[in-house]
Amino acid sequence: DRKSTSYEHLFKYIMVGDSAVGKSNLLLQFVDKRFAPNSDFTIGVEFGSRSININDKQIKLQIWDTAGQEKFRSITRAYYRGAVCAMIVYDITRRDSFESLNSWLTDCRKFSSCDVTTVLIGNKADLEANRQVSTSEAKEFAEKNGLMFFETSAKTALNVDEAFEKSTEQILKKL
Ligand code: GDP
Secondary structure: OHHHHOOOEEEEEEEEOOOOOOHHHHHHHHHHOOOOOOOOOOOOOOEEEEEEEEOOEEEEEEEEOOOOHHHHOOOOHHHHOOEEEEEEEEEOOOHHHHHOHHHHHHHHHHHOOOOOEEEEEEEOOOOHHHOOOOHHHHHHHHHHOOOEEEEOOOOOOOOHHHHHHHHHHHHHHHO
16 A cells, blocks of 8 residues: 555654653554553663654654663764654653753754754653652743653653654754
8 A cells, every 4th residue: 555655754753861751652652552561671662653644744753762772871873863853751750850851952962963853751741749840840941942842641642642743843844
């Protein structure tokens, strides 16, 4: 079926952020509509793709996950190469993962091409009772650094499609 395999653009997305913030599960939810509880470091999803339709155009998103490399901060140039979008993920219930954002941003700026679309993702928004980072504080950080911003839940799928779709719209506008 040609229709399902043809697309107008192929966009490489990368996921960065501290380990266990939910990067693999965001990928799993977006690509497969699945959630893996207690997956910790074991899912080993390294790569996934899905086509979406934006303004009557088929766009194929190819999403790269760190496969645990973030534990060693060994994510380098090769991973960032060719990416048109970087999703920097933190966990709203873990203050430390928010405090790490500056170093992830520094890496993004160092290794990505200058016009990469960068999206801040506050994941685990379903765990409101354990929140350690307010929405307003994160929004302010995003504005200051020119990032798009979404609070998501890989568990409930809240805002997961939206984050990918809105960022793709943004990338299309830049073309
Ligand atoms: P990664 O290391 O950043 O890829 O994180 P994982 O996707 O492996 O997730 C780490 C842990 O957090 C796993 O136990 C997941 O089930 C859990 N998790 C991931 N996303 C969410 C979420 O949105 N809500 C909740 N409640 N748990 C999540």
